[in-house]
Amino acid sequence: MQVRVRLGAGLARLAPAPLMSLELDEGATVADACRRLAADRPELAGALPAALPVVAGVHAERGRPLRHGEELALLTPVAGG
Numbered sequence: 001m002q003v004r005v006r007l008g009a010g011l012a013r014l015a016p017a018p019l020m021s022l023e024l025d026e027g028a029t030v031a032d033a034c035r036r037l038a039a040d041r042p043e044l045a046g047a048l049p050a051a052l053p054v055v056a057g058v059h060a061e062r063g064r065p066l067r068h069g070e071e072l073a074l075l076t077p078v079a080g081g
Contacts, residue, residue: 001026001068005037007044010076011051014043024066030055031062033072052077 005020012018022036030053038045051074053060066072 001028001066003028003033003066003069004071005033006071006073008051008073008075011044011047011074014047015041026068028066029062030060030064030066030072033066034062034074037074047076048074050077051075 001024003022003024005022007015007018007020022033022040024033024036028036034048034051034053038048053062053064054073054075055064055066055070060072
């Protein structure tokens with residue numbers, strides 16, 4: 001199956017493009033997508049564990065299965081005060 005991955009600003013600066021496609025096995029989870037992305041794009045590997053995954057506008061647990069055609073956004077957490 002194919003999913004789109006949209007990188008938030010913090011991650012996008014590390015990658016050649018802020019939007020990419022991943023080919024994953026049926027039943028793949030958010031965690032599987034992150035592992036695949038880290039393998040395909042080693043420059044992102046160090047930042048991915050802290051990324052906040054979002055699917056359909058909602059925070060997604062890393063164990064959440066993805067479906068063909070879905071978009072996974074990976075956002076970097078921010079702190080402020």
